[in-house]
Amino acid sequence: MASAAQQPEATTQAGVVRGRWRDGSAAFLGIPFAEPPINELRFQAPVPHRPWSGVRDAVEYGPTPQRKTLAEVTLIPEPSIEGESTLNVNVFTPAPGPADDGGLPVLVWIHGGGYVAGSPASPWYDGAAFNRDGVVTVSISYRLGFDGFGWIEDAPANRGMLDWLLALEWVRDNIAAFGGDPARVTISGQSAGGGAVLTLLGSPRAQGLFSRVLSLSGPPTQVAMEASEELGRKLAALAGVAPTVAGLSALSEAEILALQGQLSSVGGSDPTADPLAGLSTMLNEGLTLGPVVDGALIPLSTAEALAAGIGADKELILGTTDNEFNMVLAGAGDALAAVPPAAVLGGLGATPGVIEAYVAAHPGLDTAALVGQFVTDHMFRAPALDLAEIRAAAQAPTWLYRFAWASPAVGGAGHCLDVPFMFDCLGSERIAALAGPQPPQALADEVHASAASFIATGNPGWPQWDDAGQAVRVYDLPTTVVADGYADARALIPERAAQH
Template sequence: MTSPSQQPEVATQAGAVRGIWRDGSAAFLGIPFAEPPVGEHRFQAPVPHRPWEGVRPAVEQGATPQRKALAEVTLIPEPSVPGESTLNVNVFTPNPAKADDGGLPVLVWIHGGGYVAGSPASPWYDGAAFNRDGVVTVSVSYRLGFDGFGWIEDAPRNRGVLDWLLALEWVRDNIAAFGGDPSRVTISGQSAGGGAVLTLLGSPRAQPLFNRVISLSGPPTNVTLAASEALGRKLAELGGVAPTVAGLSTLTEAEVLALQAQVSSVGNDGGGGGDPVAGLAAMLGEGLTLGPVIDGELIPLPTSEALAAGIGADKELILGTTDNEFNMVLAGAGEALAAVPAAAVLGAVGAAPAVVEAYIAAHPGLDTATLVGQYVTDHMFRAPALNLAELRSSVPAPTWLYRFAWDSPTVGSACHCLDVPFMFDVLGGERIVPLAGPNPPQVLADEVHGSAVAFIATGDPGWPAWDDADRAVRVYDLPTTVVADGYADTRALLPERVG
């Protein structure tokens, strides 16, 4: 036990760490959970960090796998920190000592960034507000892009997923020393991080490591092993090496990142050669190509099939999206597309004729660019969220569906990433004004953050769970409401059920 006048110290299984006190809580930054993924550990499964002697300072952010932030992927401030020891956790706790009642509930946050970018060092991911409300918070890093997810002939698949699992095992084994309860762990993330927690929900190996899930704007995993192998072989061919650990290890990190940008659907023009519609077609068709892969083992099935099969059926789940996630993708093309029928553009980006007709009917009065932008949002985020809720409607653990519908006064819509500072209750933080305006509503943060705290602590966020009859959806707006079938306008995009 440490008094607030001293720097807090905690003994982990690998050694003692010294953090810093803030107002009402303590922060332990950059604690390594794995050996640096370089040298013999590059392209391999993560290895638990070796023990150290003495007390290790944990007062600065650790090195991040992200080497260069991609501004087009996230509006969140996510700094890159140089260094080789990139597999770390940050722990924020109101009391770094085990409580008499067994400890506080725990939130583990996995950042987004299209699986090729993002950083746990974001000031938006600081756990101070959760600590204030009695939740220990952990943010984790993981290998990104090709290092984390690229196919290599003789290397483990899904190395980034293995990083998540080892980080969760670290939480299981160490979080009690920080005042947390390892039997009450909620995993959460946004965008690719939301997809990450859905992936873990559908992974049998991950089941003992968490109890609840909150997925913000999470794309379900559906990348096939064949598609991953094709991308991996292409990258190796472009690099002039064999698609093996030995071959790819001859390339520097910078060289792999440059090649990755040529083959990935994130970080380039999406394959459209400058044509925004062709780029959208490629992006919608390929998805997040450098991300979790259905390998038949660690990830046995696509997310939708895994949840339909009952994997994760005992885990409570909150999922949802912002109303206009990626609507901005055609923001500059309104005039150019004004004379082009929406049906023609939807067909060009891959929508089937029957879907085109039904979708246009569900969105009357929109110009072509606006309608197609909404289609991108619905195809990638909103319809998959509805689909997963419906697939889980009969499992033992309930599912709650929400929408974040408040329009930013600066962006003009409820865009991608807008909900994150409300979730963490950091409306006074860095880079909030460009995204949410100078006076974002604190009452809305109280609602969003408060629902998360209630769910993490009790398993009930405070509105009716999804069922096939009422289809209740919490709509975060001014005011916040609960509506019936709040995703009805995306139903034309749902897969047809068989049987």
């Protein structure tokens, strides 16, 4: 083992940190970018971490905001780590120390988990493969659930987003000390993390903090402030306290988690609930504990912001897996066999015109399979297509992809499947449960290389989406580029369907 003197060090604005060497790169873990969000700071905007003297060890992941995972076994291994100083960054770099040539491109990763769970300490988010290709990689934490996004009468809205912004400011101010170029920052994330980077793309305040965006399965932000306030008041009423900082500060973390589990559209706690009723809530209300259109930090919904030209100077890749949430009705085929698809889709809020067009676009599927695909398309695929078309109208550089490779373990291209391919970490833990015992390394080579090329150059290696070519990269065996690869989801954006 190398001695402390032989381990890599970097000098941040708050003080010196000491990481550890691995094969070909260095890891600096658990560097606090903000003061612990506890006591009087619990429901406030994050405060930059105070300076320290001497050398601070950064060899272990720091405490995480996550206290409870969404399920006993999650698709991505994302550990919870106890402790109070939960706002941290992890930096993986092939060349710590200031660079003579301006530094390496930087990837900043925001984890998913429905904005109520998730952890930056996943082994899947280790930046080793990106370091091998000359990309400094940073993963960040942020406050989750009600602490991060719940409405409180006298507290700032979108506290979790304020955490993202402060973490990105930390990257701007400190990444050069780790060999990175603060002028070449790509923000990326998957699921809620993919939604987070789309939210940042549409936020005026965030524009100077990154130059490119790579969104995997990102749900656009559209929750209204009124809906957020209604949930916040309900939670406070359930607890018997005022919906204020003073009232809610009397509740422990465990009490808040239990209450938000009763109210959130993600991570609910009632195993006996009607799955179709739960689907209807999720589809029509969205991620209720997440970024909120507050008129200030997030002035517009994601679609409205991109249509207004916010972020149009930034390169964007976005896309989804083909079967994100098809598993929501797994095992319900027999129970729904005699139920017409139109009846179920109508119960989920689809209009007759949309139902007719959608059923026609998906021949041969039984009711459970069609409704599962509808959930995927409604939440992920149709919004990705919509945002690509909005960006094309603004002549903003945009690339669209599909991850279509069907895993033998889950029987399709499900949610989270593309993450270990992007990070080129098929040898990591719990991969087989999601991708099978022999996931194709050749596909990981392609997905990862496209991401690395985009981060470094702004070009992932296939044509941009535009109204003429409508090119979509389809990651499968073999990988192809097709025209209008999301055509089967267009029925779910009817206001645009008439244009095609």
